[in-house]
């Protein structure tokens with residue numbers, strides 16, 4: 424069942440002639456992990472802002488559970504690339520703060536749950552450290568633990584692992600899968616990424632966006648059963664085929680865009 428829905432959504436920023444997003448239609452099912460890939464500037468982050476209710480659409484309709492999205496709400500948690508932790512709070516206090524914000528737990532229980540979440544992300548012994556005393560990968564772990572402390576039904580993630588190195592990225596991807604599945608109902612995740620392998624490893628479906636103005640060029644069903652094993656996945660002929668398909672879609676679109684903008688010069 425579609426939980427999030429975008430229907431013919433367009434967005435033109437004030438003062439711009441060209442829309443950032445034009446006629447974007449897309450549905451995201453309850454419990455689905457949908458990845459979005461597309462050329463730089465195609466409107467992926469803008470789509471997150473729209474879904475988060477941070478930016479109003481110029482036209483079209485966005486709904487969550489059939490209710491129009493008009494403002495931010497506790498039913499949607501947003502995770503950005505740049506950690507967004509409170510620098511004046513320790514790792515543990517950042518998570519306790521989120522738990523208190525969620526209104527689900529307070530006091531001693533919040534402290535215990537925060538410790539559990541920090542343990543889940545492998546940072547128990549760093550609980551007393553401030554963000555500036557943690558590595559980039561660690562900060563992003565805390566940011567993800569904090570986001571999942573909110574226990575929102577929907578997670579909007581904008582390049583959440585973009586700023587971490589390859590090794591940390593791999594373990595953060597597995598962490599995301601663990602938190603996504605959770606104990607009860609699966610979360611619904613809208614994940615923007617530049618990394619095709621990340622999309623193929625994590626997603627149920629991949630939406631490939633056109634260059635700006637953004638809209639869906641193609642939706643790709645990712646057929647691999649879970650749990651997925653990277654080692655075997657990358658050797659699967661279907662994986663190689665899908666990877667090539669996405670790459671060639673992106674390349675074709677970027678070349679077409681360049682030809683339009685540059686009049687084809689140099690291509």
Ligand SMILES: Nc1ncnc2c1ncn2[C@@H]1O[C@H](COP(=O)(O)OP(=O)(O)OP(=O)(O)O)[C@@H](O)[C@H]1O
Nearest residue numbers: 436437443461462463464465466467468469470635
């Ligand atoms: N706050 C803003 N005000 C005005 N224009 C904006 C704003 N945010 C984005 N844009 C414009 O909207 C278009 C889409 O930008 P957006 O950041 O959504 O793309 P993106 O696909 O996320 O790019 P990237 O992959 O490089 O992060 C760009 O032309 C950008 O200049």
